[in-house]
Amino acid sequence: MSVTDKLTVLHNLLKILTFLSIWMFALYAAVTMTGSSEIQNPSVDTLEIPKTTTPPELPKPEFLVAEPRKVCKSPECIHLAHQLHNWRDISVDPCEDFYKAACGKYNEDTLVQGPRLVKKTRIVQQLVNAFLKEKKSINSTSKSEQALKTFSDLCKQWVVLKHADRVKQQTTTRNELLKKIGSVPAFDKNWKESNFDLNEMLYKTALLGKQNLVFFSMKIENSKRAVIEKDYTIPELLLGYQKEDALKNSGLKPEDQVIEEDFKNVEKLNNELMKFNDLADLEEVPLSQLQTSVPSLNFKKILKGLFNQNLKNEVWDNIKNKIAVPKSSYFFNKTYNLETILKSTPKRVLANYIGMHYRVWVEEVTAINPKEKFICAEKIIEKLPLAALRVFTRYHFDKENIQLATEMVEDIEQSFIETIQGSTWLQQSTKTTAIQKIKLMKKIIGYTKELEVPGALDSFLESLDLSNVTSYLAVNIEIDRFQNEQNYNHMASLLPFAPDKMLVGANAFYDQLSNVLTLNVPFMDDPFFDSTFPNYAKIASIGEVIGHEIGHGFDPNGRKRDENGERKDWWTPEDSAEYDKRAECLINQYNEYDDPTYGRKARKNYINE
Structure with missing residues (x-):
């Protein structure tokens, strides 16, 4: 058999095998499908009809219960989250500059208003x-x-x-108040010299609340100290206005020489008082020495006019030793001083000067835009x-915030104490006094208990x-x-607080002179603080400020005062030298820092902050 014949036979066998394979696969598929059909569609004879019409109970699907998210959803928290979101700068990679990524738009979003x-x-x-x-x-x-x-x-x-109506109202009120301090000859043709009493007129001026008492002024510097100084003199321009007003309202004719003479003498007295201009630091003496040097003025009587008249004796007893007087030539020059001027000045001139001084002061009271x-x-x-x-x-205000802020202050104080105890460079005596200062620090959280x-x-x-x-x-x-x-x-310790507008501001502050930490009510309110805030948000907002303010008790000035706010050097020489060294290191560090926005701002004067 030739090769060609052998290939033909082989080819035919392959065809037969392929055909048989396809046929067997088709037969198998037919049998399989028939069996499946019988299972899915049983005959009526083999189908078991249920005895009840109730549908069979299906298995209940299982649902996964999500864990509750520990997320604060109070309005205050939402507000805080909104602010934090707006402060972000999403164009910055936090891995490159985290601060700018988190707070890069703080100025843009916040400081505009x-x-x-x-x-x-x-x-x-x-x-x-x-x-x-x-x-x-x-x-x-x-x-x-x-x-x-x-x-x-x-x-x-x-x-x-309108401006004209404002001037009219002010003039009417001023003239009514002026009558309360006594007659002023330049504005009252019925003035009598026999009725003039220098100390009585100054006392009545004080009763109206004027601390600028013409020949001296009283200034409260803090709860432990008040100072008596020379008062301001009348500006020449304003003295001219007083003269014009006198001509209009005195009842005298413009040609009457008495008004010209009055203002000539007032101007002369004003110029005499201007000669004293002791502005340098001076030795201070008690009020008793001032009274001895200027006997024409009854300082005790005049100053009592500034006090609550039902408590004036008690106030006086409590503050008289807190009043300091700079030993200036105005009060204490041996040959020419306030006393010699008062003695040589006629009563009419003194009465005119007091009245005009008061009138000028009144003009400043309503100086608003x-x-x-x-x-x-x-x-x-x-x-x-x-x-x-x-x-x-x-x-x-949510008063619950006061208790929460109080607890936060206590926690931060404890952290300060632990930091001091853990110091490796402070000696034990310095540590003990520093801890004592923190423990005795008085606190006004919101307001004093008396107001409750x-x-x-x-x-x-x-x-x-x-x-x-x-x-x-x-x-x-x-x-x-x-x-x-x-x-x-x-100041006399009869009131637990002073009526300062700072109490209403959204702020906190530390008084080094009294060792008192104050947290104002608005400072403990949304958006800075709320009872619903998570702890980290509370710490990041007001906690940082509280720590900063307590730190003022130990800044370069605060560290020189003790737990009562009295000036006292309670640091060992070694600790004091090390403190100054470390402070200088901090100053040098910040002097080298050039902020891209604010430039080189941190200098030695900023070390207290």
């Missing part, structure tokens, strides 16, 4: 202002709320007055801070009388008088 603390203070002002528009403020029986309402109404009336936005809201906080604080606390008592603030406002006040100038004079009175009560 002022820093957050300033913005919060403005919000407090507006909330108080909004309250004073509500019906409940009109019908309020609270003396503090009534005082706020009176001041607010008179301020708002003042800012809308009526076009400035929020001016009355700002003035309310400035003039009646405790009353404004009461409104915000009562209607807008119902009606407490109204009792503090007892001597504030706005019942007959009808002008913006008059309400300013009365409230300023009351504020001065409260400051002296505080």
Whole structure:
């Protein structure tokens, strides 16, 4: 058989095998499909009909229960998250610059309308202002709320007055107040020399709240110290205005030489007082030495006019030894001083000078810009801070925050103590005193406990009388008088706090002179703090500030005062030298840092911060 024949036979066999394979596969598939069909579609004879019409119970699907997310969803937390989101700069890789990635747009988002603390203070002002528009403020029986309402109404009336009407109102009020201090010959043709008493006229000036007492001024520097200094003299320009006013209102004719003579003599006295200009640091002496040097002035009587008249003797006894007097030539020159001037000046000239000095001071009381936005809201906080604080606390503040902030302060204080104990360079005596200072640090968290008592603030406002006040100038004079009175009560330890507008600001501060840490109410409020915030958010917001303020007790100035705020060197020489060395190292480090936004700002003067 040829090769060709063999290939033909082989080819035919392959065809037969392929055909048989396909046929067998088709047969197998047919049998399989038939069996499956019988299982899926059983005959009626083999189908078992259920005895009930209730459908068979199907198995319930199993669902996975998600773990609850530990996420704060309070409005305050949402607000905080919103702020943090806006501060991010998503164009920056956090691995390259984490701070810029997290806070790169802080300035852009926040500082346009002022820093957050300033913005919060403005919000407090507006909330108080909004309250004073509500019906409940009109019908309020609270003396503090009534005082706020009176001041607010008179301020708002003042800012809308035309200039001529404003001058008229101010002139009328000023003349009424001037009558209370006594007759002024340049403005009263019926003045009598026999009725003039220098100390009585200055005392009445003090009763109206004027701390600039013409021939001297009293200034409270802190709760432990007040200073008596030479008062300002009358600017020449303003003296000219007084002369024009006298010609209009004295009842005398312009040609009457008495007015010319009056102002010539007042100007002469003013020039004499100007000659004394001791501005350098001077030795200080007690008030008793001043009284000996200037016997024409009864300082005790005059100063008591500044105090609460029901408490004036008690206040005097408590503060007289806290009053310091710089030993200036104005008071203590042996041949030519205030005493020699008073002795040689006629009573008529003294009366005119006191009256004109008072009139010039009155002009400054209402020196505000009526076009400035929020001016009355700002003035309310400035003039009646405790009353404004009461409104915000009562209607807008979560008091639970006070306890939480108190606990945070205690935790941070404990951290300070542990840090001091763990110091490797402080000696034990320095550590002991430093820890004692922290433990004895007094704290005002929000407000003092005295204000918790119902009606407490109204009792503090007892001597504030706005019942007959009808002008913006008059309400300013009365409230300023009351504020001065409260400051002296505080200095005399008869009041636990001073009525400072700082109490209403969104801030915290440390008083080195008293070793007192204060956290204001707005500072412990949204957006800085809330009871619903997670701990890390509380620490990052107000916790950082609290630590900063406590640190002022140990900055280059604070470390020189003890637990009572008294100046005392309680550091060992070795520790003091090491402190200065480390401070200098920090100064050098920051001097080398050139901030891309603010430049080289950190210098030696910034070390306290």
